[in-house]
Amino acid sequence: MNASLGRECAGVRDDLSEFALGILAGRDRSRVLDHVATCPSCRGELESLAALADSLVELAPSAEAPVGFESRLLERYHSQHRHRQRPKVRLLALTGAALLLVASGFALGGLSSRRPDSPSSAAPLSANLTSQGRNVGQFWVSSETPAWIYMSLDDANWSGTAWCRVTLRGGRILDVGAFSVNHGYGAWAARLDVARTALASAQVTDGSGRVLASVSLST
Amino acid sequence: MSDEALLAGVALGDDDAVLKFVRRYQRRLFGLALGIVGDAGCAEDVAQEAFLRILRHASVYDVRRGPVSSWALTITRNLAIDALRLRRSVPTAPGDVVFANLTSRGTGPADIIESADPAAPVWSALARLPLDQRRCVVLAAIYGHTAVEISIMESIPLGTAKSRLRLGMARLRDTLVRESS
Numbered sequence: 001m002n003a004s005l006g007r008e009c010a011g012v013r014d015d016l017s018e019f020a021l022g023i024l025a026g027r028d029r030s031r032v033l034d035h036v037a038t039c040p041s042c043r044g045e046l047e048s049l050a051a052l053a054d055s056l057v058e059l060a061p062s063a064e065a066p067v068g069f070e071s072r073l074l075e076r077y078h079s080q081h082r083h084r085q086r087p088k089v090r091l092l093a094l095t096g097a098a099l100l101l102v103a104s105g106f107a108l109g110g111l112s113s114r115r116p117d118s119p120s121s122a123a124p125l126s127a128n129l130t131s132q133g134r135n136v137g138q139f140w141v142s143s144e145t146p147a148w149i150y151m152s153l154d155d156a157n158w159s160g161t162a163w164c165r166v167t168l169r170g171g172r173i174l175d176v177g178a179f180s181v182n183h184g185y186g187a188w189a190a191r192l193d194v195a196r197t198a199l200a201s202a203q204v205t206d207g208s209g210r211v212l213a214s215v216s217l218s219t
Numbered sequence: 220m221s222d223e224a225l226l227a228g229v230a231l232g233d234d235d236a237v238l239k240f241v242r243r244y245q246r247r248l249f250g251l252a253l254g255i256v257g258d259a260g261c262a263e264d265v266a267q268e269a270f271l272r273i274l275r276h277a278s279v280y281d282v283r284r285g286p287v288s289s290w291a292l293t294i295t296r297n298l299a300i301d302a303l304r305l306r307r308s309v310p311t312a313p314g315d316v317v318f319a320n321l322t323s324r325g326t327g328p329a330d331i332i333e334s335a336d337p338a339a340p341v342w343s344a345l346a347r348l349p350l351d352q353r354r355c356v357v358l359a360a361i362y363g364h365t366a367v368e369i370s371i372m373e374s375i376p377l378g379t380a381k382s383r384l385r386l387g388m389a390r391l392r393d394t395l396v397r398e399s400s
């Protein structure tokens with residue numbers, strides 16, 4: 001351990017691997033999140049450990065799925081999709097550029113919000129995540145560009161995979177990604193490709209789109 | 220066809236791309252889920268749910284965040300850990316051959332894979348970790364065990380489990396960074 005680390009950093013570093021692997025308990029997770037929101041050094045450490053966690057999961061054993069797995073899955077998939085009426089597009093008809101655009105998910109062109117942050121906005125912005133007027137967690141946005149967002153849910157009374165969606169000023173919506181919520185506890189971080197001044201609000205939803213918590217970032 | 224192109228097809232509603240994606244990934248997603256939850260029925264539920272989310276959210280996959288495989292496996296892993304917390308009471312060591320290979324002495328895992336495998340550097344870095352750190356890292360990162368569970372399984376104090384995990388992760392990360400530069 002680096003002897004030059006402050007006591008708070010040293011305490012957080014002990015838990016950072018478990019945090020990156022998604023196995024840290026809820027209360028400790030909040031402590032780590034609070035710290036990395038303000039400490040670039042620990043945030044960098046967390047980023048590298050999270051990338052390692054993603055590589056390690058590639059080593060998991062493969063196994064033959066049970067007979068009928070594929071047909072059961074496709075039946076569920078198509079029954080959910082029947083209501084959607086997506087346009088059917090032949091893959092071959094796509095150009096390489098269109099493929100790249102779709103594959104990269106959110107290409108963020110034409111943002112007009114590259115205003116420099118005002119001097120007073122160097123600290124992370126923090127706001128409550130609420131559900132029907134009740135505080136159910138915390139949401140942070142870092143001051144750098146591109147901005148990091150961090151969120152911690154601690155009273156959502158729900159378990160499963162939660163999805164984060166961000167609305168930019170001007171109405172553009174970004175689906176940012178997913179994280180686990182376990183008995184109401186869950187925490188997650190992601191980097192956006194926009195400045196924090198571009199953010200208007202954020203929502204955390206379950207897989208069906210039901211809103212679990214939301215936050216307004218209008219200042 | 221690349222994973223990225225398949226996902227783009229999925230996002231556009233191409234049924235053929237959906238089928239190809241499922242066939243390409245079902246053994247890996249099911250295997251990962253099985254390794255964590257330890258029960259074939261529950262592992263199928265987890266793997267199916269993971270596939271549904273991946274297929275539904277194919278359009279938000281961001282190629283700059285890393286390979287499709289890591290994204291898909293991480294979604295599966297998170298769902299499996301969620302499912303597990305609700306049912307696992309007594310932690311037990313995994314019984315599969317991959318666990319045995321990953322945690323045996325010597326360079327075992329590096330011998331059984333081709334060097335063209337994108338995961339090859341991770342295998343070989345893992346094989347060079349001290350055995351006690353390697354076991355803790357594998358139990359946590361691949362099988363979703365918490366430090367408390369690892370301390371029980373390995374009959375070691377909690378503080379020891381946490382420090383082996385931290386040291387092992389840091390050493391792995393440093394090895395991989397050094398070798399990729």
Ligand SMILES: [Zn+2]
Nearest residue numbers: 009039041042
């Ligand atoms: Zn720190």
